[in-house]
Amino acid sequence: MQPLDATDLRLLLALAEDSTRSAVALAAVLGLSRNTVQSRLAGLERKGAFLPFERRISTAALGYPLMAFVHVHVHQPSLARITEELAALPEVAEAHGLTGDADILLRVVAADAEDLFRINKQILAIGGVQRCDTNLAMGELIPLRAAPLLRRGAGLPPVPPVPPSSDRGRDRREQGPATAKAGPA
Numbered sequence: 001m002q003p004l005d006a007t008d009l010r011l012l013l014a015l016a017e018d019s020t021r022s023a024v025a026l027a028a029v030l031g032l033s034r035n036t037v038q039s040r041l042a043g044l045e046r047k048g049a050f051l052p053f054e055r056r057i058s059t060a061a062l063g064y065p066l067m068a069f070v071h072v073h074v075h076q077p078s079l080a081r082i083t084e085e086l087a088a089l090p091e092v093a094e095a096h097g098l099t100g101d102a103d104i105l106l107r108v109v110a111a112d113a114e115d116l117f118r119i120n121k122q123i124l125a126i127g128g129v130q131r132c133d134t135n136l137a138m139g140e141l142i143p144l145r146a147a148p149l150l151r152r153g154a155g156l157p158p159v160p161p162v163p164p165s166s167d168r169g170r171d172r173r174e175q176g177p178a179t180a181k182a183g184p185a
Contacts, residue, residue, distance in 0.1 A: 002047055007032070009154040011040050012049065016147045059093060064109035067093075067137040068116055070123065071102035078128030079103065085126045091119050102133065 094107040110116035
């Protein structure tokens with residue numbers, strides 16, 4: 001992929017902030033002409049800067065709220081065939097080849113724990129799969145993001161992290177006095 005210039009990075013950052021912006025709105029935000037924005041968007045598309053829309057669809061909304069990461073250990077000469085068989089499993093959302101102990105890292109989605117057990121059995125039944133180590137995802141702490149890299153590339157200062165809004169873990173004394181609801185007099 002060809003390197004992106006500062007204008008491309010600013011355009012991508014504006015889209016990352018609000019992907020529903022029209023070319024006219026992007027032009028206004030960035031101080032560019034609509035034609036320049038449209039030309040740049042087409043160029044970014046040709047350069048492969050945009051991932052498929054499918055990657056934005058929530059698997060939880062499709063009925064698969066459980067996510068797990070499965071480290072798959074395989075017989076190396078069978079890797080290509082194993083990858084094809086893994087791709088045939090709809091619940092395998094993503095797969096990466098690895099260095100280190102495991103050979104493949106899968107992101108798997110499931111309806112519930114019983115469904116995840118069924119999926120693990122299907123993976124283990126593939127010829128050449130030696131074993132799987134499955135880790136249940138408890139929560140997404142940092143979602144997939146590109147904005148910090150775009151800001152750096154465009155020479156913009158980083159956005160300071162937003163402190164968690166949850167009061168969990170705070171001592172009751174730090175939360176201040178409890179307020180009592182007044183009942184009828």
